[in-house]
Amino acid sequence: xxxxxxxxxxxxxxxxxxxxxxxxxxxxxxxxxxxxxxxxxxxxxxxxxxxxxxxxxxxxxxxxxxxxxxxxxxxxxxxxxxxxxxxxxxxxxxxxxxxxxxxxxxxxxxxxxxxxxxxxxxxxxxxxxxxxxxxxxxxxxxxxxxxxxxxxxxxxxxxxxxxxxxxxxxxxxxxxxxxxxxxxxxxxxxxxxxxxxxxxxxxxxxxxxxxxxxxxxxxxxxxxxxxxxxxxxxxxxxxxxxxxxxxxxxxx
Amino acid sequence: xxxxxxxxxxxxxxxxxxxxxxxxxxxxxxxxxxxxxxxxxxxxxxxxxxxxxxxxxxxxxxxxxxxxxxxxxxxxxxxxxxxxxxxxxxxxxxxxxxxxxxxxxxxxxxxxxxxxxxxxxxxxxxxxxxxxxxxxxxxxxxxxxxxxxxxxxxxxxxxxxxxxxxxxxxxxxxxxxxxxxxxxxxxxxxxxxxxxxxxxxxxxxxxxxxxxxxxxxxxxxxxxxxxxxxxxxxxxxxxxxxxxxxxxxxxxxxxxxxxxxxxxxxxxxxxxxxxxxxxxxxxxxxxxxxxxxxxxxxxxxxxxxx
Numbered sequence: 001x002x003x004x005x006x007x008x009x010x011x012x013x014x015x016x017x018x019x020x021x022x023x024x025x026x027x028x029x030x031x032x033x034x035x036x037x038x039x040x041x042x043x044x045x046x047x048x049x050x051x052x053x054x055x056x057x058x059x060x061x062x063x064x065x066x067x068x069x070x071x072x073x074x075x076x077x078x079x080x081x082x083x084x085x086x087x088x089x090x091x092x093x094x095x096x097x098x099x100x101x102x103x104x105x106x107x108x109x110x111x112x113x114x115x116x117x118x119x120x121x122x123x124x125x126x127x128x129x130x131x132x133x134x135x136x137x138x139x140x141x142x143x144x145x146x147x148x149x150x151x152x153x154x155x156x157x158x159x160x161x162x163x164x165x166x167x168x169x170x171x172x173x174x175x176x177x178x179x180x181x182x183x184x185x186x187x188x189x190x191x192x193x194x195x196x197x198x199x200x201x202x203x204x205x206x207x208x209x210x211x212x213x214x215x216x217x218x219x220x221x222x223x224x225x226x227x228x229x230x231x232x233x234x235x236x237x238x239x240x241x242x243x244x245x246x247x248x249x250x251x252x
Numbered sequence: 253x254x255x256x257x258x259x260x261x262x263x264x265x266x267x268x269x270x271x272x273x274x275x276x277x278x279x280x281x282x283x284x285x286x287x288x289x290x291x292x293x294x295x296x297x298x299x300x301x302x303x304x305x306x307x308x309x310x311x312x313x314x315x316x317x318x319x320x321x322x323x324x325x326x327x328x329x330x331x332x333x334x335x336x337x338x339x340x341x342x343x344x345x346x347x348x349x350x351x352x353x354x355x356x357x358x359x360x361x362x363x364x365x366x367x368x369x370x371x372x373x374x375x376x377x378x379x380x381x382x383x384x385x386x387x388x389x390x391x392x393x394x395x396x397x398x399x400x401x402x403x404x405x406x407x408x409x410x411x412x413x414x415x416x417x418x419x420x421x422x423x424x425x426x427x428x429x430x431x432x433x434x435x436x437x438x439x440x441x442x443x444x445x446x447x448x449x450x451x452x453x454x455x456x457x458x459x460x461x462x463x464x465x466x467x468x469x470x471x472x473x474x475x476x477x478x479x480x481x482x483x484x485x486x487x488x489x490x491x492x493x494x495x496x497x498x499x500x501x502x503x504x505x506x507x508x509x510x511x512x513x514x515x516x517x518x519x520x521x522x523x524x525x526x527x528x529x530x531x532x533x534x535x536x537x538x539x540x541x542x543x544x545x546x547x548x549x550x551x552x553x554x555x556x557x558x
Contacts, residue, residue: 002287006526049471049524050317074317090526210313210461212322212523215287217280219300219329220315234309234329239284 004215006044006090007031011083012063017141020070021112022079024087029062031091037119038096038181038206038243041066042214044088045074051090052078053211055116055183055242058145064091067115067141093214094242097181097204099123106131106177107151108168108192110184111139116206117183118145126150129175133168133188137161169195177201181243186252193246203246209237216240224250258540259533259548261295261515263492264415264440266376268295268350268515271548272505272533275496275519276301276354276379276419277326281340282347285526293530296350298443298517299336301381303355304362304369306332316452316461321471321498322520323450325464328356328384333366337373345374352417356381360394360407367412378414380405380439383421383446384468395421398433405437417441417494422474422481423449431485443494443517444485445478471520474498479511486512486553500528502535509551 009026017023031041035056041064042051052074058065070076081087097120099105107117107130114132121128128151134140135158146153154171155163164171168184169191177199182192183206196203212220216239225235225248232250235241246252259270269292274285276298282291291297309329316323330336333355344351353375357363367378382395382404394404405418418434420427422445431442447468452461460466478497486493495513499505500521508516521528536548545551 005288044524048317049320049322049520050315051524088525210315212315212324213278213284214523215284215526217284218278218315218324218523219280219309219326220324222309222312222314222326222329224311234311 003034004091004093005030006088008086009089011081011085011087014081014083017067018139021139021141022068022070024066024068024081025060025063026066026087026089027062028064028089028091031089032059032062032064035059035064035092036096037099037123038116039092039094040242041089041091042093043078044090045077048074050212051214053208053214053238055206056092056119057115058119058122064089069112090214094238095240097206097243100179101125101127103178104128104176106172106175106180108172108180108182108184108188108195109133110168110188111135113182113184113188113206114142117181118142118149120181121146121149121151124149124151128152129154129172129177131156131168131171133157133184134162135159167191180204182206189252193252196246204243205246205249205252206243207237207241211238214238226250258546259537261548263494263514264377264417266350266415270295270533271509271515272529273298273350273352273494273515273517274522274529275517276381278519278522281336282344285522286347288526289530290348292348293533294349295515296352296376297344298352298354298379299340299344300330301328301354301356301384302330302333302336302366303328303357304333304366306330306335311463313461313463316467318450318452318469318471318473320473321469322523323452323462323467323469324447325462325467327464333369337369341374350376352377352379354379354381354419356384360404363404363408364411367408367414371413375414378412378416379443380408380416380418381446383419392421392423395430396424398429401430401433402437405434405439409438415440417443419446420444420485421446422477422497427481428484428488431489431491435489435491439491441492441494442485442489443496445474445481445497448474448477470498472498472500475504479507482508482513483511483555499532500524502532502539505532505536506539506551509548510553510555512553512555514549514552
């Protein structure tokens, strides 16, 4: 069986969750059967040379859900797709989060880094605390979805217009967890990494980088790694990641 | 795919089942796309550029999209030729496709040593990469003057026992001079074009998008340049020419053959569609059948210039 493949996938549902953030559910039984939380897809936008790498938000029995942000021309065109349209998807790609439902897991998400953690919360069957950060109230997404997994959900906003005013990592004070998984902007990942270090638990961070092939062939999406013996080298977000054990990263 | 004689081509004594070759740097050492289809579907694979010693490559970002294409400055990241020979070649040589080792280096001696190490191996052909624009000492210094091209071709030719294909840079005033120089130096074949040096700048940060500042432009945007250069070169040299640069459809491939190429390489199009090489092969065959073309070599050089 192929570990990934490209397929024409029917868009089943599409809506705008918050300004510029879109929620797509596509029908793709073969790809969904292969997918694991934290992996990603390379989505073709006709007329564009490079596919758009978009994280898998949630994995259904025969569907994949993608929540993505309009960042440029390609994602803008993608956002205009309507239910019934076919989308060319290459998936699932990369290494996802190492999920152990027996371990209480802290999920740290920021902004458009929140969606890939939903699939993790679902796979953990509720044995998770999700601390999710957004710029303001209008940009809060997926709160109900996280609650529906049974996870404890705490929200922070930069301006305090919803939930805690401040950093997501503040919300973890007093929470017990055995492993930390994070996805979001660089400063948030640094904070999450520091938190895992303080608590002495393993941390896994999901990264992004400008990418071409998505499968490990072109070596475009380099990330500086260390091998544990002090040797530094360039690994690749698409194949070695996007999820990395934080002690393998040279810097966050 | 069973052997189809209509599509088979001979390049410098090496028989290829079909004229579709994966271009260096876009296909790794075959393992990733080998998950999607048997590599025997391809005529050959030009492997990721390899050097005498391991190279770390450039810091990121290394790639960015451009209208009709992309820029890259990967910087020849590779594990070194011995790793290629010991870890990748044993597997690759069992895949039923032709293997082209693409070699690069900083000095003439690097190139010669790398080529020598490949002499006793299963590699079918060596592609001399004197056109990588993304590393200071990645060989392009040999590829932009006629003396440089002839000198390095001759030096490697003396120590390389495999058929030798020289990959030319388009970043020159007159590519035909480089082609003639490679022919004089003893090349068995030519491949062209490598990427065109380009640059993009983020208007907010004022930083070049590629960490290397400049990168190599590839993709559909460069196709007309590649067609023109292959046509000009084929009018000046007798060597077989493998055409590449922006080929993404079977129609592009036919154009390239008509311009004079005996075979083509597909690169960036694989990022858009991993199955592009197979679709190009199938489209080419269908076109030939429709037009009553019995051998792909009948298309080579078939352009009727005004």
